[in-house]
Amino acid sequence: MRYLEIAVQEGKRRAVLDILESEGIEYVVSDETSGRGYAAVVRFPVPTQAVEPLLDRLKRAGIGEEASVVVINAETVISEGFATLRERYSRGGQTESRTSRQVLRTKADELTPPFAIYTVMLLISAVVATAGLLADSPAVVIGAMVIAPLLGPALAANIGIVTGDDRLKRTGFTYQIAGVAMVVVASIVLAMLARLAGLEPAGVDIVAATELEERVAPNLFSLAVALGAGIAGILSLTRGFSEAIVGVMIAAALIPPSAAVGITVAWGMSGAAIGAGVLVIVNLLSINLAALATLWIAGYRPQGLFEVSPTRTPTYTYAAIFGIGLLVLTAPLAGVTLLDFHTTELRSAAEDEVETVLAEPQYDGLESDEVAVELDGDYPIQSVDRVVVTVSGRNPGTEPGLADRLYAEIRPHSSESLVVEVQYVVAEESGGDAEREETSRSTSTVLGKSYTVR
Incomplete structure (x- = not known):
């Protein structure tokens, strides 16, 4: 609910009161004696939904920016007439309201x-x-x-x-x-x-x-x-x-x-x-x-029926500018999104392949610690650079055939050139107790047919 106070300029008092009476609004009017060109001050409560159409109607009647309008939040209005007015502006019984354009x-x-x-x-x-x-x-x-x-x-x-x-x-x-x-x-x-x-x-x-x-x-x-x-x-x-x-x-x-x-x-x-x-x-x-x-x-919309058309054109123009700009700039964003999906799928597939390979008898004692897909860092649209597989075990040294084996299984899951890198974390028992600690790290890298042990 809102409480409006309108200082009406001289010659417009009757027009304002006629509009309020036609709307069924209960009002209080008092003479204005400040000598500033106002004839009266009209005060009345209205539903929030009624503020915008009422002010628009007053403007069409010639009560423009020369009038002084104050809109105040009202907590409660106890009046049978106001209840009828609120029902009329409730739009099918809905009491939800939007803020008026002026507010x-x-x-x-x-x-x-x-x-x-x-x-x-x-x-x-x-x-x-x-x-x-x-x-x-x-x-x-x-x-x-x-x-x-x-x-x-x-x-x-x-x-x-x-x-x-x-x-x-x-x-x-x-x-x-x-x-x-x-x-x-x-x-x-x-x-x-x-x-x-x-x-x-x-x-x-x-x-x-x-x-x-x-x-x-x-x-x-x-x-x-x-x-x-x-x-x-x-x-x-x-x-x-x-x-x-x-x-x-x-x-x-x-x-x-x-x-x-x-x-x-x-x-x-x-x-x-x-x-x-x-x-x-x-x-x-x-x-x-x-x-x-x-x-x-x-x-x-702007006030007045004749102002809608001039405003519609700039609104559509700005909307077109915003929309076309978004369409152009969403191309790199779409590329990043597809890369994210591909990276997630590749990591999941690589984890499954690593588990399958390490379950073979010749790799007994090796366990998969982590499978990571690394990007090339060429922002903003990156590409997959390598798949890093970290395995741990109790025996020192590398498994000469493991990197080739993993590359053969992981490579079909990517359409790009791919590097598969295997990192070994070798652990041993320290001081006769059961505590395990990392003692060395070595790396095997496979790219295509080449094989390197670092």
Whole structure:
């Protein structure tokens, strides 16, 4: 329920009261004596569903922006007339309501902070996200998402598009682009400082950190996160759900990938930087497309029948831009997704073949410790480099025929050139007790017909 207070300009009092009476709205009117051009102040409660059509009707009657309108949440209204009015606006008995277009614009403005505060909060978020990725700390990365004020700009741009509010649209897109750019630049600076200080995680390979690796080789599942964030963001505004949680979801789609771009640029890894950059752009497009489509489907339009057509064209134009951009950029994501499926299948098949081979009598005493499929590290679209089989046993030395045997069994499961590497972990009992410890490691590698013992 909402409680409206309208300061009516001179000459419009009768028109306002006629509309309220025709709608069956119970109102209170008082004379305005401030001398500011208003004739009266009208106060009345209405169901939430009635706010938007009522304000639209008042505008068509000439009660425009010159009038002062205040919309307030109302906890309870005790009135038989109001119960009848609420039933009429319940649309078939449903009491669910959406936020009016006028209130939606106000909320979008409220969720978009002043640019100076926006900049400071994003820079803090960038520092925290970069530190979390370098330290491979999910908790720290989540903290960066919580403090990033990205919900307002993401939604303001699309609310501006469908309602014909150019100022809101311009502000939303400017904040989004500038925000992502700030996070990338700040991450580059912090990552370069970390590199100069010798704080390289995992020694040499920067993307060995799990939190970073999943952002430089994105797959199609990343689309689901961004699309869901855009839809949930609009629903949180139009249906009154918690915006804070949705804001974290949008930040999750933008802040860590943007920080990953900065880190990989600082480390000079162009392929990984491209992968993370593609993820950032895909997420931006997905969030905006989902938000735009949700708003349009929900029926948000500019005021007045004659304004729908001019707004429909730019809405379709933006939707086409977002959609075509996504189609182009989903090609590498699809490649990564197919690679993930192939890697999983190859690992499963290799594990089965290893177990079968080691069950043969000549390999008695050898056990499979691990089967891993390693990629070539050529980001963003990698390929299978080798299958590493780690076996353990009590006897020192290598089994000369094992690598060839495993290669012959595993090779048919891959359509690409494949290296099969066998690593031996040789263990023995120490000091007469039952404790086992690793004493040496040797490797056999098979590629095609060649055979090497290291």
